[in-house]
Structures are given as C-alpha cells and as structure tokens.
Amino acid sequence: MSRNTNIVVVKMKEKLSFYTEEIKNSDALRITFALYKKFESNNTVNPSRSIKTKKPKILPHECQICGVPAEYSHFGAVSCHPCKMFFKRNANTEQAACTCHFDGQCEINLNNRHICPACRLAKCFKCGMSIDKIQASRQTKPKTNTLIKKKVQHQPETLSTLNLLKSDQSILTINQLTLLSNLFNCYKESQILPFTQRLTDTHIVSEFTCAMYEALVEEFLVSVYETAGAYLRSNDDLRHLSCHDRSIILRSAADNVCCMGGAFIMQHCHLYGLNSFLKAMNAKYGKHTMDIHIWAKKFIDPDVVLVKLSISLFAFSENTCCYYSNTLNNLTNSIDILKIQNKYAEVTWKYLLYKYGHYEAVKRFLNITLWLAAMNILIGHNRTLKVHVHDIDSIVEQTELTLILDDADEIIETNQ
Template sequence: MDKNSNIASSYPVERAKEESIQCKICGAPAEHSNYGAISCSPCKMFFRRNAITGQLKFKCDSGENCEVNVNNRHVCPACRLAKCFANGMQPELIRSSLSKKTASKEKANPTTETFTETSNILTRSEEEIQCQQFPIRNLLQPDSSPLYSVQWTVLSSLIYCYNESKLLSLARQISTESAVAQASTMLSTQLFSEVYQVAENYLRSNRNYAQLSYDDRAGFLRMAAESTTWFGLIFIWKQCQLSNCPSFVADFQNCYGQNALNLVEHVVKYMETDVVIFKLGLSLFTFCNNLLLVPSTMVVKPASMLTIFRIQNDNVEVTWKYLLFKYGLQLSVRRFLNLIKCFLSTIETMYEAQSIPVHVNAVEAVVERVELAFILDDIGCIDGTRADP
C-alpha cells in the first residue's frame, strides 16, 4: 500500500521533470533557464543575437501564426522571437549575464585573457553552427502534406523565378517546322539566344542571390549562369523531343560542336519531365558551391558559409518535401537520385562549353548585366529608393 502510494505520488513529480527539460520555444531537450525561460542552446543563442534588433528586422509572411518546433524553428525567425518573449525571455537579462561572466573571468585569472577570448570565439562559433543545424531526420515520416505554409511560399517563389514559356513556344515551332530548313535555323538561333535571356531573368528574380553580399554573389553568378543555361536548354530539349528534329540537331552542332551535342543527348536521358521538380532541381543546382567555373585570372573570395548552407538547406528541404507530397517515399528517392545523375552529367556539358567562345561570351554578358542590376538594387536600398527584395 505504501509502495503503491509512493509510486503514485512520485508520478506527477517525474512528469513535471520530464516536461521541464523541454525547451519552451521549440520543444528540444533543455537543461537550464536562459534569460527567463527554460530553453535549449540554439534558442538561447537566437534570442541573445536578435532580442534587440530582431523585432525591427524580422517579418512573418504567414500572419504571425507560424508553428515553432525543433524541426522548423529556423523557418520563421519573427514567430520564433515572439515565442521567446511570450515564454518570459527578457532582453535585460542578457547584459546582466554577460557582465557577470566577464567580471568572474577577470577576477578568476586575469593572465589568461587572450586564451579566454579565443575560447569564447570558438564557443560562439560552435553554438551558432548548432543553432543552424538543419532538421532532416524526420523527413521520412509519412505525412499527407509535409510542407508548411512558409515552405509553400518558398516553393512558389522558386517556381515562378524561371519562366520557360517562350522557350517552349520556340521549341514547339521548331518541332512542327523542322521540314523547312531555313525557318528552323532562324528559330534555333532565337531559341539559343532566349536561353541566355531566361537565365538572366531567373538570376535577377531569384531572392537567394539578392540576399548575398557583393563578394558572395561574385563567386556564384558565373556558375549559376552556366548551370541555368544548360539545365534550361536540356529541359526544353527533353520536353519537346528536339532530338527528333534533324535540322535543330544540325543547328546545335554547328553552333556548339559535336562534343557538346553528344553530352547534351546523354543528359537528356536523366532530365526530369515534371516541370515543378525541374525548377526545384534548378534551384539546387544553381546554388551549389562545390563547383566553380571561372577564368584562372579571376579572384573569388570565400562566401559566408552559414548563409549559403541555410539557403541550400531550405531549397533541399522544400524539394524533398514536395517529392514526398506528390510521389511518396519510394518514387521520391528514385526521382531525387535521378536529379543527382542529371546534375553530374550536366557538369560535364558545362566543362566542355568552356571551350566554346560563343557560349563563354554570352555567359559573361549575362553575368555582367545581372551584377549591374544587383549593384543598382543595393544602391537603391541604401538610398531608400527601392524596396528590399
């Protein structure tokens, strides 16, 4: 009797302990109260960095009612910060905790100041990386609608950045008028020119590039222009079955050479037919920082990796969740692997294209115009004459 009553009485205590070790912001495991609320290390660091300035710079795109949990806490910083305040976090406690730590360190050992500063920098870096860790472990769980409202917004933005309508129209005309060699050649020339124009429009309207600094964009735009050009052309090639148009194939060979033709026809086998997946794949491929095709004389500064990783992760997560939403797990794995094959094959085509003067000149022109447009946008934002992208 006494034993059972002890067990019963201890249950609420154990339950309370269980609940108390969860972060009040995102539900992740937590051990301490930070700035007035029980919170995990990432949420603690997030609040410390953004408690003062975040209220002004963060804006929710979904009515300030986003769900915040361990899997999506990086999606909407505005709602995450609001939840920090709602659960009792106080900005005033940040300064007091920092001043106490500084005073105690100086009092304890003033001769290790340099070592301590170095340790603090490394600790902050580790905490920031932990805060930026990307939630992928639960993506295989069955879910009839795995995309959040914010992710649907990102999905729509990525889809509408690339407008393939004019390319499809030209390619269909080539397919129907392939018997007339002269008309087909004119259409082929227009199609090749339009491919670069569509790539330029895509890069200018893609918000991911607008978020980068000038130096970071310089390291990405050339690669992005290359990949957008070839990925878009090969998609149109597959959609309109241009391999069945001898006059177009001959025009392409005359313009880009036999080696490029062989490589393109190889990539066509792997190219995605679903236009949404193609555009999501384009967002992954064009924002890859593991490949850089630039002249040997160009100096490229290292990018801000945390920003790059965040954008890459958002794109991969949206792509994978859309695949799960539409095709289920098994088909999603197959299509994703097929995208990777397509990426690797397209890289070979891009490498070959570096020896084609007409292509290199066209890409350089695209990059120059896009860089100029972004510089003007940056100046406009500073002067207050343009809205933020």
C-alpha cells in the same frame, strides 16, 4: 544583342550617376559605388561578347509609381522592384509622419522618386497598392490562433499554382509551400515555348532553307539565355547575398541555369528528335556538345515541378564552381550558401515524399543527382566554347549591374 546591350548599360550608368551626391554623404553608398566602379573596370561590355538578337526585349508595362519599365504587379499595382521595396518598407508608416515640403505636389519619376517619401507613398496608395496584399513573409511570426487562421486563409492566393499540396500540411510548412511556389514560378519557360513551337512547325516545311532554320535556332537560344538572366534577377536568395559573394556565385549560377534550363526545354519539347535542330546545334556548338546533351537527357525527370526545383537547387551548388579557380576560398560567408542549398534541398525532398512516397522519392532524388553530375560534364565542356562563354559573360554583366543599381536604390531609401 550588342547594340541593345550597350544601350541598356548606358541607361543604367546614367541612372547611377544621379546617385553621386548621395554617395558622397554615405559610407554605405561609398561601398556600393566602389563595387560598381570595380565591376565597371573589370567587366566592360564588349560588343563581340554579347548575345545576338533581332530586337530588344521590351517590358510590357510601366511602373505606375515612377514610370520606368515594369513587368509584374506588386501589392495591387504594376510596379518596378525599387518601388515595390519602398512600399514594403514604408506601407505601415503613418502618412501623417511623412511631410512633403511642397504641399503634396511632387511629381514622382525615375530621377526624383527618392526625394519625397511622402508623395511617393501617397502615389503608391493612389495607384492601388494595399497593406493587406503584402505577402505573409513580411509579417511577424503569428502568436495567436487568430493570426494563424488568417495566414492559412490567405494560402490559396499565394499558392494557386500548387493546389495539389494544400490538402496535406503535415509535411510542408506554409513557408516551404510559399518557397516551392516561388521557385516553380521563378523559371519562366513559357517565354521559350513559342520559339520551340516554331522550330517544330518549321521542321516539317521543306521550303525552309538551312540558313532560315539556323536563324530560328538562334532566336530560341537567345530566349534560353534571357530566361536564365530573368531567373537570376528575380531570385531573392541571390539578391540578399553580399555583393562580393553574389558576384562570385553569379557566374556559376548563370552557367548552371542556362545549361540545365536549355536541356530541360529541349527534352520537354522533343527538340532532340528533330534532325534539322540537331544539325543547326552541331554547326554552332560542335557534335561533341550535342552528344553530351543526348546522353544526359535520360536523367531529366518528366515532373516539371521537380525539374524547376532542381534548377534552383543546383544554381547554388558548390560542385558547379569547380571550373572557376579559388571560387569557394574567396567567399566571405560560405554558410549563407549552405543555408540556401539546405533550404532548397529540404523543399525538394519533402515535395518528393508527398507526391511519390519514400521508395520512389529516393529513386528520383538519386536521379537528379545523376543529372547534376551529367550537367557538370556538359558545363565543363561548354567552358571551352567561346560562343557560350561570351553569352554567359553578357548575362552576368547585365545581371550584376542591375542588382548593384537595385542595391543603391534600397540603400538610399533606407537612409532617408
């Protein structure tokens, strides 16, 4: 993905250059720009360190507001993250309070979307965004029975993927149910499954050469790394950390999510039982790496929900920082990390209690801690593999640059 990675970074740099004039007049933006320049000087994308791929990942939709590539629908319209946050902050503002100096005729696109809030907000409503569809997390704490009933009434919409939990509200709170649903959907293994199916189908076809099968394995690995990158960019807790702490946590989180997500997929799709797959992986990473994988797979729980919760829980784990010198000592606010860990651990424990009862919950929670220990061994070994380190570095660089640009977008919109 060397050429494609450079294209993405060039486009992001072009976008950031548009903010230069704004930065000159804002202390907050000067800080963001300084962080970006520091990131740029220390993390220049090297084509030799990039993940290989056959073609760039193309997002399936355009933001209906500003026209940039977008993947998800927010509040009733397909929109990018900056437009989503703009609507979330300004939806309750009276449109009459926003004045357009050009009689409401402004064209809204990537380059000028922050200039006229009135036209941008009007376009959000015109494209179908609705105040009613803003998630309950944006609302203030309910003070009347009417508001409580309204919040519960909307619950099935927010948690449609976890209907098994809605019958018992005594263990998990509504906020915890929402978090559980979000964490479940944050790691999208569905993007990897087509590649695992091709590996399985091709394994039984004798006319496929070793080189052809290795190419399929390479595509599978690219999808694992890309899915990990998408997880990091969509995790709100990571987004809301300070830029300094986020840059520290990001590297260990990327390593952890890649290794745990990859191990989960290989076990879930029975790839460890394919001789051709193991042979190709041995050729790429070495037999010792795969021996650790095969030993550690016995700790992977068959409950997919629990595995995904574990991935999120261990993404912020202090133990995974042990391979990076002075990491914890440099955090400006380690309490924030502890709060995230505690929040994820509590949701995981309550899910186990609900589904399995106390005895089985203790056994399974112990098992996922053993899985973490096994993954620490694997991650420590992987740090000696140049090919893996280069791929992790590429994910970190792209993710950090994306989040810095999103921060700049939000600062500009907040200061308007």
